[in-house]
Amino acid sequence: MPTRKFETVISLRDIKVACQECSLKEICLPVGIGQEDLDRLDAIIDRKRPLARGDHLFRVGDGFQSIYAVRSGSLKTYTTSQDGQEQVMGFQLPGELVGLDAIAEDSHPLAAKALETTSVCEIPFTDLESLSGQIGGLQRQLLRVMSQEIRDDEHNMVILGQKSAEQRLAAFLISLSNRFRRRGFSATQFNLSMSRSDIGNYLGLALETVSRLFTRFQNEGLLRVDRKHIELLDREKLCTYSGAQCAEDDVLQAEPNN
Amino acid sequence: MPTRKFETVISLRDIKVACQECSLKEICLPVGIGQEDLDRLDAIIDRKRPLARGDHLFRVGDGFQSIYAVRSGSLKTYTTSQDGQEQVMGFQLPGELVGLDAIAEDSHPLAAKALETTSVCEIPFTDLESLSGQIGGLQRQLLRVMSQEIRDDEHNMVILGQKSAEQRLAAFLISLSNRFRRRGFSATQFNLSMSRSDIGNYLGLALETVSRLFTRFQNEGLLRVDRKHIELLDREKLCTYSGAQCAEDDVLQAEPNN
């Protein structure tokens, strides 16, 4: 919840913040990169000033220059079909990357819009590319990140392809919870920066269905909802509801390397 | 339709076939790689003997060693959820790659099974990785291919998230048609190597729905179906049905660089 005033403070201060100090460094570039190489990587990363809610980081068709890492806040990515129908493709939380799908054709197939005040790191791709030719660990990490994204998308396919509304929303909440936790936020209490309509669109459900499910989950004692605020009361049961192997997820994703 | 006899012939002959002669070379490694580099790449690629229908190329949880390019035939990739329910994630046609989703965790999240007699090139990943550190064009191409895969998965999300049964099947057929054409096969006449059930599963539909739609499309004069054989009679109308920007697709994907 940075204020306008805060904005200018950030731009003064952040410009000097190095990757080493960035809370996201294990996520952006986890493994096997030495201090020296890290400095080189740091040198190419550009810290932009925050986006306001509703601002676009990029739009469909924009030329591809950079990938971005969310530092704080959140984004949604989406397309609009020719009949004006919007399809939400994903939500990006702190520590997550956007824009990897633009490499193939040198242009962004999705738009990315800030759901709240959001700041990102910009990583110019040509620099990253040439650097990753020199630093083995970086190349590998880049491939891993992309591979993981493919995997996540496959997971979404399963959800959209054969899960019930109830399972979809449960899985969505568990996924958010895991992602928050991994970044050091609370796994049981968080704010949804996206609207019910965004959630529904993302999950292939009507927004009314999402709303009804929230009330139902609340009545069943699984969680507490207050507008945007969510408190998960029975994570385990929610996992069961999601019909997924998310106990496994818990083990694998909980505090991976702290 | 290679026979058993043919199999041994292949193994004798293929072992000498170089990437340069491979009809897939523009697909596997399209751009900006010189002859010399191509030889180096060729040296690491292993040509395996064909898989029979039903054989697995790899299974869920198998350690990740290589990615594979389909040379002939076709594969399906799928997972099985804990309740035994299968989810088909994709079909791979000649010239397409499988296994990119295994890089992230060093193990295959999906199984890959031959839908018919199928031969593949095996590309050991560590070799590919070190080579791509040396050959700029290769690194870039690898990233492009992965990026494209993310894009394709995003496209699938749109289809599963908000298209009707009719639109899904139409889009599926158009996609197959485009992919066949790009590889030099007929765009209007082809065989489905997968069952109705596989198609339905992939599209998030019941197999009965798929069957009904085939008959309906046929009655409307859009296509002719005879068991596995498909002949597209009105591609344009099918595009309209799919509710997609596939006229665009046609332009972009038709014979990209011949």
Next chain:
DNA sequence: CAAATTCATTGATCTATATCAATATTTAAA
């Protein structure tokens, strides 16, 4: 070649979830 198995088609019915509609709440604007 017959028997068994798998796969596909077609019909009848049921249901999860969309859609339509009204109201309430929150946020933004004036």
Next chain:
DNA sequence: TTTAAATATTGATATAGATCAATGAATTTG
């Protein structure tokens, strides 16, 4: 603060497509 515009909730109804069920090809097996 008042008004306007989003956004969310809740209810009533409609429907696309699932599920159940029976039959008919095709393919595989012994």
